[in-house]
Amino acid sequence: MPEPNDAPEIRIITATTPDELAEAMAIRFIVFVDEQKVPADLEPDEFDDSAQHLLATDPDGAAIATARIVDKGEGKGKIGRVAVLSAWRGHGIGNALMQYALTEMKRRGFRLAFLDAQLYVIPFYERLGFVAEGPVFDDAGIDHRRMTLPLTVD
Numbered sequence: 274m275p276e277p278n279d280a281p282e283i284r285i286i287t288a289t290t291p292d293e294l295a296e297a298m299a300i301r302f303i304v305f306v307d308e309q310k311v312p313a314d315l316e317p318d319e320f321d322d323s324a325q326h327l328l329a330t331d332p333d334g335a336a337i338a339t340a341r342i343v344d345k346g347e348g349k350g351k352i353g354r355v356a357v358l359s360a361w362r363g364h365g366i367g368n369a370l371m372q373y374a375l376t377e378m379k380r381r382g383f384r385l386a387f388l389d390a391q392l393y394v395i396p397f398y399e400r401l402g403f404v405a406e407g408p409v410f411d412d413a414g415i416d417h418r419r420m421t422l423p424l425t426v427d
Contacts, residue, residue, distance in 0.1 A: 348384035
């Protein structure tokens with residue numbers, strides 16, 4: 274396990290195999306269902322089948338974080354289900370995962386990235402350039418706010 278603020282060598286991939294997708298779902302259930310008490314029947318949804326699932330692994334190959342990208346049409350993509358296992362929080366994993374997601378979205382031609390952020394992580398997303406918009410809303414019993422980031426090709 275890395276020391277706080279160490280940036281361990283991690284690998285981020287698009288999860289495509291049944292095992293990789295199962296690892297991504299397992300992380301989501303640990304973070305959202307077990308830790309945050311989201312009802313289990315609300316965690317998977319109709320977008321999972323068409324989403325691009327990202328999976329981060331530690332230097333030993335163990336799955337430690339996940340996120341997904343959903344194509345919402347008209348050049349817009351939604352990043353969601355961003356989850357980092359508790360032992361790995363504070364080590365730059367979430368930042369690396371988001372940078373990968375944004376690079377992937379640019380590669381795919383998206384012009385706008387958006388997400389629905391839990392209120393306590395808004396500062397994290399603001400550091401990545403996202404801007405909060407609109408009112409606070411409830412999603413699965415947790416307050417969220419929409420955040421957007423225009424994407425430009427580098």
